[in-house]
Amino acid sequence: MDFLQLVESRYSVRSYQDRPVEQAKLDRILEAVRLAPSGSNRQPWRFIVVRDADVRRRLVPACSNQQFIAQAPVVIAGVGLMPNRVMRCDIPGDPVDVAIAMEHLALAAVAEDLGTCWIGAFYQDQVREVLGVPADSAKVIQLMTLGYPDGDPRPKTRKPMSEIVCFDRWE
Numbered sequence: 001m002d003f004l005q006l007v008e009s010r011y012s013v014r015s016y017q018d019r020p021v022e023q024a025k026l027d028r029i030l031e032a033v034r035l036a037p038s039g040s041n042r043q044p045w046r047f048i049v050v051r052d053a054d055v056r057r058r059l060v061p062a063c064s065n066q067q068f069i070a071q072a073p074v075v076i077a078g079v080g081l082m083p084n085r086v087m088r089c090d091i092p093g094d095p096v097d098v099a100i101a102m103e104h105l106a107l108a109a110v111a112e113d114l115g116t117c118w119i120g121a122f123y124q125d126q127v128r129e130v131l132g133v134p135a136d137s138a139k140v141i142q143l144m145t146l147g148y149p150d151g152d153p154r155p156k157t158r159k160p161m162s163e164i165v166c167f168d169r170w171e
Contacts, residue, residue, distance in 0.1 A: 006107060006110050009110050010107060010116075011115070011153040011154070012116075012117040012118065013117050013147070013149045014066075014068045014117055015071070015149065015150040015151050016071050016072045016073065016145070016147035016148060016149065016150055017148040017150045018071075018073075019073065019147070019148045020051075021073050021074050021114060021147060021148070025114065026049070028112060029105055029109055029146070030049070030105075031108075032104045032105065032107070032108035033047055033101045033102075033104055033105050035104070036097075036100050036101035038100065038101070039087060039093050039096070039097055043097075044080060044081045044082040044094060044097055045078060045079060045080060045081060045094075045097060045101060046079045046138070047077065047078055048076065048077040048079065048133075049074060050074065050075040050076070050077065051073065051074055053070070055130065055131075056069060056072070056075055057070045059075060059122075059127065059130055059131075061126070062122055062123050062126035062129075062130055063121060063123075063127070063143065064123075066119065068117070068145065069143075071147075072117075072146060073147040073148075074145070075119075075145055075146070076102075076105060076144050077133075077142070077143050078099075078101060078102045078140070078142045078144070079098070079133055079138050079139065079140050079141065080093075080095065080097065080098050080138065081138050082094055083137075083138065083139040094139060094141055095141050098141035099141070102118070102141075102144055105144060105146075106118070106144065109146055113148070114148060114149075115147065115148070115149035116144050116146050117144065117145045118143075119142065119145065122143060124139065127140045127143065
């Protein structure tokens with residue numbers, strides 16, 4: 001599969017098979033995360049890989065009661081370690097760096113015939129408590145489910161290129 005096909009194949013999975021993710025596949029996916037770029041190569045992150053069913057169940061209420069979080073065999077939390085760092089462009093650095101790594105995770109998962117779903121609907125304080133993330137020096141940026149999809153993807157629509165791209169200047 002070429003890269004564009006891989007990107008086209010990625011979709012948000014909200015129903016997972018009751019099947020564990022093989023360690024070799026997980027290792028390859030985590031290697032893609034490790035290789036992700038970050039500002040000044042700081043790698044200001046930590047990734048918590050949650051496989052324990054009880055911990056996944058405890059994440060459900062912390063994630064707006066999204067039940068599929070407990071169903072997925074793996075949940076990965078991307079944690080930023082420099083929550084006060086702001087890039088020169090006035091954008092916080094941790095969300096950018098962690099998002100790049102998490103997208104590496106999502107695309108690597110597709111290459112392994114696995115599915116993912118970005119989780120942005122969560123309560124920071126509750127997720128920190130469940131995962132033991134220190135409130136004074138780190139912030140949970142994103143959670144992502146990972147596993148074998150159960151079912152087929154829904155058709156997705158995207159805006160035409162002409163609505164999202166302009167060249168040389170804002171149009």
